[in-house]
Amino acid sequence: MWLKGALLTGGVGTVGTLAAELTCPAGPGGEACRAAAAPSWRSFERCAIPAGDDLGEPLLLTLAEAKDHCEAEEACLAFTFEGEDAESIEGPLSGNPVWVHFKTSFDCVDAPWVAWRKVGSVDSTAPGPPPASPQDLENARALSSFTGGAGSGVALCLLGQVRMLSHTHLALEQHLLQVLQPDVFLYGPREADHEPSPDLHSIQDYVADERWEVESIRDSLYAETRDSSRVLDLEYAQVQGNWFGSQCLDPPLRDNRPGSAVCSYYSQHKCLEMIQKKEIQRGQPYQWVVVSRFDFRWLAPHPPLELLQADVVWIPSGSDWEGGVNDRHAVMPRRHADAYLSSWKLLTSGRAKDVMLETLGAMKVNGYPGPNTENFLKARLHFFEVEYERFPNVAYLTCTLRSKSRWTQCFGTASNDAPGWLYKEEMEHATRIAKCVRSSWNRRKMKDCAEDISHLYRGLR
Incomplete structure (x- = not known):
């Protein structure tokens, strides 16, 4: 199949699946490819996952071992351990094991702990992406018919x-x-x-x-972005730089950032x-x-x-x-x-x-x-x-x-x-x-x- 990932037509709203969505064939033919995509991870400093929703007892593991253990458990969505910095010399990145708590859900409270979230797996509590438009689905079907x-x-x-x-x-x-x-x-x-x-x-x-x-x-931009107020006005606005330039818009976004990047995209x-x-x-x-x-x-x-x-x-x-x-x-x-x-x-x-x-x-x-x-x-x-x-x-x-x-x-x-x-x-x-x-x-x-x-x-x- 010649075309890989022409459209984002489904799946969970996570970074870990995005690479599969855009590199696996569209439609049913790409299901196995997308399912095989390995999850990716995101760390959160000063983040403790609250008590409850534990997947068994804590285990003394290194960071690599903790990721392998969580990836092997379908119900595992995250893990957390005590520490101030994900890259601390005393933490698991140094190769030293720590007591790791595995969780079936993810939340974050401010505390001297570190959390790692598996962002390539299905989180049933997270909303999915916007549904594909009829035109998207029609294009996906037509494009997937090309072979070789x-x-x-x-x-x-x-x-x-x-x-x-x-x-x-x-x-x-x-x-x-x-x-x-x-x-x-x-x-x-x-x-x-x-x-x-x-x-x-x-x-x-x-x-x-x-x-x-x-x-x-x-x-x-606001109509197509899921949870647009949070994503555009909060998350993206916090990242400086002209990658999010909006002076080409009428009116520009709240911070009136120089550049025309949004229009170019x-x-x-x-x-x-x-x-x-x-x-x-x-x-x-x-x-x-x-x-x-x-x-x-x-x-x-x-x-x-x-x-x-x-x-x-x-x-x-x-x-x-x-x-x-x-x-x-x-x-x-x-x-x-x-x-x-x-x-x-x-x-x-x-x-x-x-x-x-x-x-x-x-x-x-x-x-x-x-x-x-x-x-x-x-x-x-x-x-x-x-x-x-x-x-x-x-x-x-x-x-x-x-x-x-x-x-x-x-x-x-x-x-x-x-x-x-x-x-x-x-x-x-x-x-x-x-x-x-x-x-x-x-x-x-x-x-x-x-x-x-x-x-x-x-x-x-």
């Missing part, structure tokens, strides 16, 4: 500021579309129903589907839906999915697909802000697209914070300045065990003084309508590589033209 084969063709999602096409469309067509020959999918907002669709210039002939909606992403989700719909119509999956931006200014051709044959996500070099991974462009085999584009599903399922905690760690997630969108992408790739490679970048984000967002500045131009750049180091990096690549790629240039500028993004925002 690697697919054919390229699907390209173009996102971001469509108004920048007037400055970028010629280079975009020459250096990206003519190289990859993709079916292009476009999604974006419009102010009113009567507003005309944007001018697509020379990329119009490549468009397979476009959707311009009078949207209310804020309403969709929504656009990616909509684009994936359009790709799935097209695959059903054509009766065949795509072989590749590419995610890119309208406001990318291409200085040289994109690497051809024959140089990107490894079963990984290919990401351009540079822009790894705060230890994350460049989230502006990616080329991937179709089977990785659902994980790469899973941000909206993770957000609305209430699992985004837990995924980041599991992959980035508590210091990054709970500290200052918090995760950014690049960190969130890195977390998703690690969580779904998707490997990625880098190719030398030959494009940079362009802007004009007239066409820019309210949380960024535009440099390198003195005219309202002349193009400039958002990030000088990105522009200079792409310019140097483009001079090396010139008009064509080969395997040697993939290595010789590479340039590591990761040191420029450490400790910067």
Whole structure:
């Protein structure tokens, strides 16, 4: 079966099952795969599970032994032991055994104890995720009917500021579309129903589907998120950083956080839906999915697909802000697209914070300045065990003084309508590589033209 986990159509609302939901086949054929997914664990410091609901007597065990014991007992949902810190030198992570109390339910009261919860098992007291929509179920049935084969063709999602096409469309067509020959999918907002669709210039002939909606992403966010007040206004609001930027919403969320991350996640989700719909119509999956931006200014051709044959996500070099991974462009085999584009599903399922905690760690997630969108992408790739490679970048984000967002500045131009750049180091990096690549790629240039500028993004925002 070619497509794995196109939809979150059921299961319990836990992080431990999410990887199975997005990596096992949809429908009945994936039940055994999902059942075999090993549970994951989450620790809670200064948390004692109240007395009662004990699964037998306390046992003197190390942490690893306690997890194995609880995983072997279907009724075991958590365990707890006395101590101040889950990583204490005297605790079980040191290899020392402690008296462990196993529980059939999970609750937490403030006390000098540590609790571990099995978040990959069914907790009958926890509400399930929102039911799948009829359209989700129809898509799942249709997509699961595809068997075998690697697919054919390229699907390209173009996102971001469509108004920048007037400055970028010629280079975009020459250096990206003519190289990859993709079916292009476009999604974006419009102010009113009567507003005309944007001018697509020379990329119009490549468009397979476009959707311009009078949207209310804020309403969709609250409607689709289970227990939205707690998840959005409390749990997510406590995690700082532009990974949850909402100034693109009308009105923004309570903390008015800079950035447009929430809208970007929504656009990616909509684009994936359009790709799935097209695959059903054509009766065949795509072989590749590419995610890119309208406001990318291409200085040289994109690497051809024959140089990107490894079963990984290919990401351009540079822009790894705060230890994350460049989230502006990616080329991937179709089977990785659902994980790469899973941000909206993770957000609305209430699992985004837990995924980041599991992959980035508590210091990054709970500290200052918090995760950014690049960190969130890195977390998703690690969580779904998707490997990625880098190719030398030959494009940079362009802007004009007239066409820019309210949380960024535009440099390198003195005219309202002349193009400039958002990030000088990105522009200079792409310019140097483009001079090396010139008009064509080969395997040697993939290595010789590479340039590591990761040191420029450490400790910067």
